[in-house]
Amino acid sequence: MTSAFAGRFDDFSHWRAALGERLDELSACLVDIGLDDRPAGALLAALRERVDGDKLIVAFVAEFSRGKSELINAIFFADAGTRVLPATPGRTTMCPVELAWDASEPEGLSLLPIATRLDDVSLAQWRQRRDGWTHLPFDKSQPEALSVALRQVMSTRRVTIDEAQALGLWHASNPDNSPLADEAGRVEVPVWRHALINHPHPLLRQGLVVLDTPGLNALGAEPELTLGLLPSAHATVFIVGADTGVTQSDLAIWRDHLGARQGLAFVVLNKIDALRDPLATPAQVDAQIEAQRRSTAHILGVPPERVFALSARQALVARIDGDAKGLAQSRLIEFEAALSVSLLPQRRQLLGRLTEDAAGQIQKRAARHIGEALRQQAEQLLELRGLRGQSSGRLNLLVQRVSGEAMEFEQCHTRLTALRAVHARQGDQARSELAYDDLELEIDRMLAEIRSSLLKLGARKAFAALCERLRERLLRVQVQLHDTQDMLGGTFGVLNAEYGFGLALKTGPNMTRFVEEISLIERLYSQYLGLGDVLRLARPRFTAQLRRMLVERISVVWDGSRNAIEGWNREVTSHIDTQLIERRRGFQKRAESLTRIRGAADQLESRIGEIEQQDRQLRQQLEQLGAITRSLLRSASGAVDVELPLGDVDVRRARA
Ligand SMILES: Nc1nc2c(ncn2[C@@H]2O[C@H](COP(=O)(O)OP(=O)(O)O)[C@@H](O)[C@H]2O)c(=O)[nH]1
Numbered sequence: 085m086t087s088a089f090a091g092r093f094d095d096f097s098h099w100r101a102a103l104g105e106r107l108d109e110l111s112a113c114l115v116d117i118g119l120d121d122r123p124a125g126a127l128l129a130a131l132r133e134r135v136d137g138d139k140l141i142v143a144f145v146a147e148f149s150r151g152k153s154e155l156i157n158a159i160f161f162a163d164a165g166t167r168v169l170p171a172t173p174g175r176t177t178m179c180p181v182e183l184a185w186d187a188s189e190p191e192g193l194s195l196l197p198i199a200t201r202l203d204d205v206s207l208a209q210w211r212q213r214r215d216g217w218t219h220l221p222f223d224k225s226q227p228e229a230l231s232v233a234l235r236q237v238m239s240t241r242r243v244t245i246d247e248a249q250a251l252g253l254w255h256a257s258n259p260d261n262s263p264l265a266d267e268a269g270r271v272e273v274p275v276w277r278h279a280l281i282n283h284p285h286p287l288l289r290q291g292l293v294v295l296d297t298p299g300l301n302a303l304g305a306e307p308e309l310t311l312g313l314l315p316s317a318h319a320t321v322f323i324v325g326a327d328t329g330v331t332q333s334d335l336a337i338w339r340d341h342l343g344a345r346q347g348l349a350f351v352v353l354n355k356i357d358a359l360r361d362p363l364a365t366p367a368q369v370d371a372q373i374e375a376q377r378r379s380t381a382h383i384l385g386v387p388p389e390r391v392f393a394l395s396a397r398q399a400l401v402a403r404i405d406g407d408a409k410g411l412a413q414s415r416l417i418e419f420e421a422a423l424s425v426s427l428l429p430q431r432r433q434l435l436g437r438l439t440e441d442a443a444g445q446i447q448k449r450a451a452r453h454i455g456e457a458l459r460q461q462a463e464q465l466l467e468l469r470g471l472r473g474q475s476s477g478r479l480n481l482l483v484q485r486v487s488g489e490a491m492e493f494e495q496c497h498t499r500l501t502a503l504r505a506v507h508a509r510q511g512d513q514a515r516s517e518l519a520y521d522d523l524e525l526e527i528d529r530m531l532a533e534i535r536s537s538l539l540k541l542g543a544r545k546a547f548a549a550l551c552e553r554l555r556e557r558l559l560r561v562q563v564q565l566h567d568t569q570d571m572l573g574g575t576f577g578v579l580n581a582e583y584g585f586g587l588a589l590k591t592g593p594n595m596t597r598f599v600e601e602i603s604l605i606e607r608l609y610s611q612y613l614g615l616g617d618v619l620r621l622a623r624p625r626f627t628a629q630l631r632r633m634l635v636e637r638i639s640v641v642w643d644g645s646r647n648a649i650e651g652w653n654r655e656v657t658s659h660i661d662t663q664l665i666e667r668r669r670g671f672q673k674r675a676e677s678l679t680r681i682r683g684a685a686d687q688l689e690s691r692i693g694e695i696e697q698q699d700r701q702l703r704q705q706l707e708q709l710g711a712i713t714r715s716l717l718r719s720a721s722g723a724v725d726v727e728l729p730l731g732d733v734d735v736r737r738a739r740a
């Protein structure tokens with residue numbers, strides 16, 4: 085019995101595969117036109133990679149023993165016929181577990197030892213390397229290989245309090261949030277820091293990434309989980325137990341890590357089977373479940389529609405046994421439907437929109453390229469047709485005229501050189517605003533401000549000031565981009581008028597998106613800089629980690645904006661170069677045909693015939709390009725076959 089989510093995900097993947105086929109057609113068409121190695125080709129390749137590599141990250145977060153692992157098993161892995169992730173009473177999942185599929189890596193489980201926390205290397209950096217991880221391949225001959233290997237995520241070991249403290253897993257200031265010491269004064273810590281499961285499950289193959297997290301203190305102690313992994317998730321699922329209700333520690337996790345989060349957050353009230361009571365009627369039990377669902381929503385401050393009462397265990401067992409009635413009773417289906425209905429259309433729309441934008445640009449470029457070729461051919465045809473019945477003296481004159489025009493054209497170089505120099509200088513200015521060294525200096529300045537502020541009360545203020553400075557840098561870059569654009573626009577006009585170029589300026593990149601990303605980071609991180617965090621902020625380890633995470637996160641924004649600017653600059657340059665080459669080639673072709681015709685009069689008609697043939701071919705290509713783009717756009721914006729729920733999805737009109 086596959087899950088509703090799996091079914092929907094299949095639809096999504098089919099749609100994506102169909103989109104991929106259309107993109108292949110467009111790519112073949114670009115090869116025909118001879119544009120595959122130009123920016124249009126690069127744009128298409130980037131889009132293709134995005135469509136193929138699109139990931140959907142769903143993170144499960146809660147206090148331990150609420151049933152996260154069990155719920156993941158029931159939704160995603162029931163077809164394995166067994167409990168894949170270990171889910172037993174007590175604390176089982178000791179480290180974050182990420183399930184995904186990467187075909188370029190071997191199937192198996194990769195584990196990063198907890199001792200790596202002692203060095204200053206972030207998880208993101210560890211992901212880039214293979215050494216340091218312990219790789220456990222799955223034994224395919226053993227049907228339970230997966231679940232056997234996964235027991236590793238439960239491993240713990242006992243260490244002294246000093247060691248635990250060095251690992252950042254024990255806090256003298258906060259013993260409640262630290263593991264209990266035994267008589268010998270030793271505490272239990274996880275053996276592993278992070279687990280990556282590379283498994284070709286159909287859903288993971290299609291780009292789903294599932295993140296299972298351990299409970300309380302590991303969450304608080306691992307800034308890279310809370311600052312790195314959770315904010316990048318497309319949806320989070322927070323779980324509370326119907327047997328315990330919302331506890332203080334549930335509330336603490338919700339408040340610290342999820343409550344203020346943007347994007348899709350779901351709440352599950354799990355273990356409703358525990359509420360079944362032989363002395364109560366089914367209607368009474370239902371009423372009690374409903375009352376608890378509403379009170380959970382009230383306590384967490386979310387709309388009741390976002391809270392799903394269910395039993396993960398009952399669902400898993402029912403799916404394994406093929407028991408439809410049990411599955412219905414577990415109420416898992418309603419939750420899966422909500423998950424898929426809000427997540428998948430949103431991804432689909434995002435990809436569809438990217439495709440629409442890119443396809444539009446590619447089509448425009450290709451059409452412009454063909455249009456330019458047609459224009460040059462039309463000029464040539466006109467010239468050649470006018471030669472019918474002309475004397476050889478007249479032909480000589482024409483050859484001279486063409487070479488004269490070609491020479492005149494070459495004078496455009498002076499202007500182009502000046503243009504390039506100004507353009508390059510402006511590019512350097514943008515690069516220096518967004519220099520990585522400056523970024524580190526800015527962050528260090530903020531940390532120094534925090535250190536010197538009384539009782540760290542000014543932490544939030546210092547952080548807000550940092551974000552403001554970063555936004556100002558982006559805004560200065562934006563102003564500069566406008567200047568560059570004005571300068572280019574003016575010079576293009578002159579080149580078009582004086583030298584017959586057909587230069588068109590593409591609008592420069594918009595920094596608004598990056599300014600917003602800085603604001604998002606500000607919202608996400610300032611919750612870790614509140615009054616309650618004064619003690620944490622006093623710890624050099626925490627500030628070192630905070631610094632690293634900030635450098636990493638903001639570098640991504642910096643990379644994005646720099647790439648956007650560089651990409652645009654490259655495009656402008658290559659657009660000019662292409663036109664230069666094509667204009668030059670045009671003169672050459674004209675001179676060649678004239679020379680040929682001067683040698684033998686009968687060459688004239690065959691040359692005219694050749695060009696007419698090329699002309700027809702170009703028009704066909706243009707038509708074919710149009711047809712392929714239209715079918716791609718239809719595919720991209722193809723009517724989404726489900727109701728669009730939950731507000732925050734931006735619905736775009738389907739374009740014909
Ligand atoms: N009765 C009942 N027990 C459940 C349910 N879901 C999970 N459990 C049990 O609760 C315990 C903790 O589950 P687990 O998935 O390991 O929790 P996690 O720490 O949040 O990952 C395990 O013994 C599960 O079998 C449920 O729906 N009903």
Ligand SMILES: [Mg+2]
Nearest residue numbers: 152153176177
């Ligand atoms: Mg677990």
